[in-house]
Amino acid sequence: MNLARVRKKERIGERFVLLEIEDRDIATQAQPGQFVMVRPFEGVYDPLLPRPFAILRAEGNCFAILFEIVGRGTSLLSRLEPGNELYVLGPLGRGFSLEAPSAILIAGGRGIVPLVFLALELTKRATPFSFFLGVRERKELALLRILDGISEISWSCEERVTGGFCGTVLELFKKHFDATLKGDVRIYACGPEGMLQALSKILTGREETTEVSLEARMGCGFGVCLGCAIPRRDGGYWHVCSDGPVFKLSEVVL
Ligand SMILES: Cc1cc2nc3c(=O)[nH]c(=O)nc-3n(C[C@H](O)[C@H](O)[C@H](O)COP(=O)(O)OP(=O)(O)OC[C@H]3O[C@@H](n4cnc5c(N)ncnc54)[C@H](O)[C@@H]3O)c2cc1C
Ligand code: FES
Missing domain, CATH: 2.10.240.10 (Dihydroorotate dehydrogenase, electron transfer subunit)
Known part of the structure; x- marks a missing residue:
């Protein structure tokens, strides 16, 4: 693992933290869908293992991750401040295929992270796409902030709010199903296991052109x-x- 430094930290609502991290190698090599293993520098053996996080974006010398605080590791990472050091390893894994004539991106909760990196890449390539984001609770709508600069977004929330669809992201997606699935379209999804299982039933017959993270x-x-x-x-x-x-x-x- 390499020692790297936190350049910037941003709280996204109550539950999420965005860290911009300086590491030229990762920033220049990262592809949408790849991830990094991260461990705080302080208290190296507590927690023992590094934690995996998808890459949110990469530019110049820096890449960013965005994580939900769910347990001990993410809680320790959420206490890092700009200037603090941390261990990073990456970019790791196989990312999304990028050769799509058109695309639909479907994110549930923190599954938004790798799909933002993909949306930025598709925008650069002038590939048309629609982005569907679903959250369970109103307070997760803070995530919409990281979609600034990305167009064609529809969002849903399972709690009643104004401005979006009330229900799950798959109910929202099904409403657009006929219009969005015409022609040669690749579907990319990331979210909770239950969401991906339900999506696979909706997309029977499209298994070759659907990618899940x-x-x-x-x-x-x-x-x-x-x-x-x-x-x-x-x-x-x-x-x-x-x-x-x-x-x-x-x-x-x-
Ligand atoms: C390839 C990959 C990319 C990921 N990208 C992101 C991301 O961009 N943003 C983000 O917030 N999280 C992401 N995760 C999940 C993240 O790694 C876990 O939430 C984190 O490791 C939890 O660490 P913890 O010590 O805080 O939680 P722990 O104390 O270890 O566990 C807390 C709770 O989270 C569950 N949990 C822990 N690790 C995972 C895991 N890997 N998968 C599913 N459930 C888990 C546990 O079962 C437990 O219920 C990703 C995971 C993988 C494998
Ligand atoms: S995490 Fe060790 S083999 Fe995959």
Whole structure:
């Protein structure tokens, strides 16, 4: 792991933290859908393992991650301030394919992170796309802030709010289903397991042109500890860290 430095920190609502981190190698090599393993410098053995996070964006000498505070590791990382050091390893894994004539991006909660990087890349390539974001609670709508500069966004919230669709992101997506799925379109999704399972049922017959980014518990992040194994559609196992985290729907059992 390399020692890197926090350049900037931003709180996004109550539950999310965005860290901009200086590391020229990661920033110049990162591709949408890839991830990094991160560990605070202080208290190196507590928690013992580094934690995986998707890359939100990369520019110049810096890349950014955005994480939800859910446990001990993310809570320690949320206390880092600009100037603090941390260990980083990456970019890791297989990202999204970028050759799409047109695209639909579907994010649930923190699944927004790798899809923002993808949306920025598709914008550069002038690939037309629609972006659907769904959150459960009103307070997660703070995430909309990181979509600044990205067009064609529709969002949903399971709590009643004004300005968006009330329900799940898949209900919202289904409302646009006929209009958005015409022609040669690639679908990219990232979100909770239940959302991806439901999406795979809606998209029966489109498994080859749908890519999902998966989460798994990870120890090493590069194929050694075998902690992240998931079943393959055709038998055997994938390692989410080195074979993924992005897979075609046709490759995995959700
Ligand atoms: C490739 C990849 C990319 C990721 N990208 C992001 C991201 O961009 N933003 C973000 O907020 N999170 C992301 N995650 C999830 C993130 O790694 C976990 O939330 C984090 O490791 C939790 O660490 P913790 O010590 O705070 O929680 P712990 O104390 O270890 O666990 C707290 C809770 O989170 C659950 N959990 C922990 N790790 C995972 C995991 N890997 N997958 C699913 N549930 C988990 C535990 O079961 C437990 O319920 C990603 C995970 C992977 C594998
Ligand atoms: S995390 Fe160690 S093999 Fe995947």
